[in-house]
Amino acid sequence: MAKKIFITGATGFIGGRLAELLVERGEEVKTLVRPTSNFQRLSKLGLQIVLGDILEPDSFRKVLSSCEVLYHCAGLVAPWLPDKRLFYKVNADGTRNVLKLALDLNISKVVHTSSVAAIGQRVGEIGTEETQHRGYFFTTYEHSKYMGEQVAWEFYKNGLPVVVVNPSTVFGPADRNFGRLIDAFLKRRIPALLSPQGYRALVFVDDVATGHILAMEKGEVGQRYILSSANVTTRDFFSLLSRASGIATPKLVIPQWLAYTGLRSAELLLPVLGIRPPLSSEWVRGGGRGARFDGTRASRELGLVYTPLEEALSRTVSWYKARLREKEL
Numbered sequence: 666m667a668k669k670i671f672i673t674g675a676t677g678f679i680g681g682r683l684a685e686l687l688v689e690r691g692e693e694v695k696t697l698v699r700p701t702s703n704f705q706r707l708s709k710l711g712l713q714i715v716l717g718d719i720l721e722p723d724s725f726r727k728v729l730s731s732c733e734v735l736y737h738c739a740g741l742v743a744p745w746l747p748d749k750r751l752f753y754k755v756n757a758d759g760t761r762n763v764l765k766l767a768l769d770l771n772i773s774k775v776v777h778t779s780s781v782a783a784i785g786q787r788v789g790e791i792g793t794e795e796t797q798h799r800g801y802f803f804t805t806y807e808h809s810k811y812m813g814e815q816v817a818w819e820f821y822k823n824g825l826p827v828v829v830v831n832p833s834t835v836f837g838p839a840d841r842n843f844g845r846l847i848d849a850f851l852k853r854r855i856p857a858l859l860s861p862q863g864y865r866a867l868v869f870v871d872d873v874a875t876g877h878i879l880a881m882e883k884g885e886v887g888q889r890y891i892l893s894s895a896n897v898t899t900r901d902f903f904s905l906l907s908r909a910s911g912i913a914t915p916k917l918v919i920p921q922w923l924a925y926t927g928l929r930s931a932e933l934l935l936p937v938l939g940i941r942p943p944l945s946s947e948w949v950r951g952g953g954r955g956a957r958f959d960g961t962r963a964s965r966e967l968g969l970v971y972t973p974l975e976e977a978l979s980r981t982v983s984w985y986k987a988r989l990r991e992k993e994l
């Protein structure tokens with residue numbers, strides 16, 4: 666018999682696709698949605714929506730007690746925040762609230778959405794599930810995701826059956842973070858490339874959602890699984906986008922120091938004018954060093970089949986183009 670499933674973060678990019686796949690499989694899904702969330706997409710799926718917040722565990726105690734398994738996908742992903750402490754509040758303290766409740770309520774299995782940002786491989790090293798963390802952090806987000814994963818291991822040691830998945834940079838339709846870059850490219854608003862030789866590890870959102878389901882079905886508790894299909898340089902990534910869209914890759918390259926200095930100034934000036942900087946200088950410093958990950962364990966042990974990168978990018982570009990056309994009408 667199908668298990669009753671609870672998902673946090675289902676109004677988001679990853680949790681939303683996961684909810685869709687689970688509903689397609691005929692599963693009974695309940696979701697936690699903040700009162701401020703846009704849950705139009707979820708409403709169409711016909712699953713149960715409960716208003717609440719992972720920072721207020723009493724708001725979802727009752728609904729979680731009626732479920733058997735939990736996907737904890739809620740998290741804070743943002744290019745820039747006026748108060749960086751919020752990353753820790755949501756990604757570490759929020760995870761503690763959710764997992765504590767799961768332990769109290771004897772939830773039979775939990776999949777926690779961590780990130781490759783929590784792995785901490787050294788510059789030039791290919792991150793794997795076994796990588797020893799380098800011991801320092803490039804961004805607050807990275808640190809908060811590391812702390813969130815440590816919370817998951819702490820609860821695992823206390824008896825919670827938890828499996829961790831670590832997606833790399835996720836792309837696909839309906840993404841409100843990395844998708845802004847693809848959207849900007851299609852609108853020809855990317856004048857120059859940053860770190861064209863730097864690597865980026867990528868994975869399609871459908872594969873991430875499927876990876877979560879496989880981790881729930883077959884993942885060994887106490888283990889982590891990297892979800893990542895390809896390592897490509899920034900230049901190659903834009904060439905692929907260019908091939909999928911017919912839009913030329915920018916020829917100019919912006920030096921790392923210039924982007925960093927510009928964003929440092931923007932972070933000081935723009936908030937005073939009530940404008941959010943497009944990106945934080947931390948992200949530039951972090952992203953600039955490049956990152957590669959090995960996502961083959963999820964294939965070998967969970968049976969995850971990654972969508973070929975070109976096909977996934979082409980489907981993504983088609984979705985963004987269709988959305989642009991709709992807006993123009």
Ligand SMILES: NC(=O)c1ccc[n+]([C@@H]2O[C@H](COP(=O)([O-])OP(=O)(O)OC[C@H]3O[C@@H](n4cnc5c(N)ncnc54)[C@H](OP(=O)(O)O)[C@@H]3O)[C@@H](O)[C@H]2O)c1
Pocket residue numbers: 673674675676677678679680697698699701702703717718719720738739740741742755759778779780781810831832833834835836841842843
């Ligand atoms: N996208 C990536 O490339 C990527 C890569 C690796 C790991 N991850 C991890 O995957 C998870 C999901 O990321 P995403 O890309 O799907 O981000 P997203 O689209 O921004 O979605 C985040 C989800 O978390 C919810 N949320 C945030 N704060 C919450 C709170 N206090 N209480 C309840 N729900 C809250 C959001 O609700 P609202 O709709 O109300 O904001 C939304 O449903 C995160 O943990 C992220 O760190 C993402």
